[in-house]
Amino acid sequence: MALSKRVLFIFQAIECLCFFSLSQGNQQQFSLRNLPPLQKASSFPATHPEAYDYIIVGGGTAGCPLAATLSLKFKVLLLERGGSPYGNRNVSYMENFHIGLSNMAPDSASQAFISTDGVINARARVLGGGTSINAGFYSRASSSFIQQVGWDEDLVNESFPWVEDKIVQWPKIAPWQAALRDGLLQAGVSPFNGYTYDHVSGTKVGGTIFDDSGYRHTAADLLAAGDPNNLRVLLHASVDKIVFNTQQGRLKPRATGVQFTDENGRLHQAFLNSNRDSEVIVSAGAIGSPQLLLLSGIGPKNDLKNHRIPVVLHNKYVGKGMADNPMNSIFIPTKSPPRQSLIETVGITEAGVFIEASSGFGQSPESIHCHHGIMSAEVCHQSYLHHEKLFVQEIDRLVVQSEYNKQSGMLLLKAKACRLK
Numbered sequence: 072m073a074l075s076k077r078v079l080f081i082f083q084a085i086e087c088l089c090f091f092s093l094s095q096g097n098q099q100q101f102s103l104r105n106l107p108p109l110q111k112a113s114s115f116p117a118t119h120p121e122a123y124d125y126i127i128v129g130g131g132t133a134g135c136p137l138a139a140t141l142s143l144k145f146k147v148l149l150l151e152r153g154g155s156p157y158g159n160r161n162v163s164y165m166e167n168f169h170i171g172l173s174n175m176a177p178d179s180a181s182q183a184f185i186s187t188d189g190v191i192n193a194r195a196r197v198l199g200g201g202t203s204i205n206a207g208f209y210s211r212a213s214s215s216f217i218q219q220v221g222w223d224e225d226l227v228n229e230s231f232p233w234v235e236d237k238i239v240q241w242p243k244i245a246p247w248q249a250a251l252r253d254g255l256l257q258a259g260v261s262p263f264n265g266y267t268y269d270h271v272s273g274t275k276v277g278g279t280i281f282d283d284s285g286y287r288h289t290a291a292d293l294l295a296a297g298d299p300n301n302l303r304v305l306l307h308a309s310v311d312k313i314v315f316n317t318q319q320g321r322l323k324p325r326a327t328g329v330q331f332t333d334e335n336g337r338l339h340q341a342f343l344n345s346n347r348d349s350e351v352i353v354s355a356g357a358i359g360s361p362q363l364l365l366l367s368g369i370g371p372k373n374d375l376k377n378h379r380i381p382v383v384l385h386n387k388y389v390g391k392g393m394a395d396n397p398m399n400s401i402f403i404p405t406k407s408p409p410r411q412s413l414i415e416t417v418g419i420t421e422a423g424v425f426i427e428a429s430s431g432f433g434q435s436p437e438s439i440h441c442h443h444g445i446m447s448a449e450v451c452h453q454s455y456l457h458h459e460k461l462f463v464q465e466i467d468r469l470v471v472q473s474e475y476n477k478q479s480g481m482l483l484l485k486a487k488a489c490r491l492k
Contacts, residue, residue, distance in 0.1 A: 112334055112339065124145035125349065128313075128354065129151065130198045131201060131355075139302070145301065146301050147301060155306060156199045159180060172193055180195065181195065194359075199291035203290075203291070207281045211269055234293070239278040248415040248428060312367040313326050314327050314328045314342075315368070326350070327343055361389050397486045424484060429480070
């Protein structure tokens with residue numbers, strides 16, 4: 072029952088595709104008829120619950136396709152701490168992208184946070200994960216990346232079409248994106264590679280998960296590729312820790328299930344069956360996954376002891392070496408409001424720099440009274456970065472004054488994520 076290489080490649084490759092941003096009217100719309108019921112966590116039975124072959128923590132970019140694929144042969148429980156993307160206009164429609172990203176309600180799909188060095192950012196709190204809140208750009212992983220992480224390149228390339236046929240389209244290029252394309256080529260970011268999913272140096276137009284009507288197709292849609300009779304999806308299920316068998320005589324602790332809290336604050340436990348190959352799979356994102364491991368007693372023993380967490384397994388690497396992609400943004404005022412667009416055109420330099428653009432956001436009254444974190448046009452003095460309350464107040468003041476939000480486009484420049492030693 073161990074995971075096949077192909078299954079692993081499918082969900083790992085999908086997660087790597089969706090770097091800040093993850094469209095092509097080249098296929099019929101993927102049917103959601105087989106989408107399993109999306110149930111509240113409180114519906115989980117308190118007594119005699121069913122045991123599962125696989126329990127997946129995190130219904131995001133990786134967790135959803137993995138759950139669907141495994142459910143074709145096995146009993147799977149998928150636990151997602153957020154709600155459903157369906158019926159939420161701030162998630163589903165591109166025109167509300169900026170509003171969804173800046174929503175700070177306790178149950179919003181986007182959860183704002185500020186890093187220890189003062190960078191405002193957001194993480195997903197919704198089924199579909201980052202594909203439900205990001206800019207919708209889709210591109211395949213580069214050959215060099217695949218080789219670097221030790222994957223089988225043939226299997227990876229066979230896996231890409233599984234995603235593309237279901238949720239990816241070619242965009243109808245917007246004027247701002249066409250201007251970026253022309254500017255990149257004039258600046259020497261060449262050649263022009265046309266419409267392509269491939270990660271190649273030069274300028275290209277990539278895929279998008281927004282269809283022609285601006286509707287977002289997320290990783291949650293991929294759950295419809297599974298067997299609904301074998302797949303249970305619980306929403307608002309916040310996993311507190313992984314439960315381990317640590318009996319004496321075992322060489323290594325073995326995961327037997329998870330403990331989670333439902334939307335009413337009640338605790339539940341879900342268990343694996345007794346099959347030797349049953350697994351708890353953690354796909355809770357770059358922040359959530361190491362956090363859950365640490366709360367479960369897996370990580371640097373001194374860190375665990377400092378927080379009075381019993382050590383299940385010492386691993387000095389858990390929670391270390393976190394680094395995001397360095398990014399700069401430039402807002403360009405325009406004489407009239409540009410048409411809304413998210414990432415469609417991208418320039419990729421030989422040095423590993425990515426140049427992208429968006430336009431036309433911040434024109435609604437709702438937007439003008441939101442601060443957009445990394446998407447903000449405002450620049451604050453560095454001294455505010457270490458004083459969260461003052462920083463947010465200054466953002467609010469500048470947002471009201473700023474004309475950039477009303478009619479502007481934005482250029483983004485990102486570098487490959489650095490590795491911390």
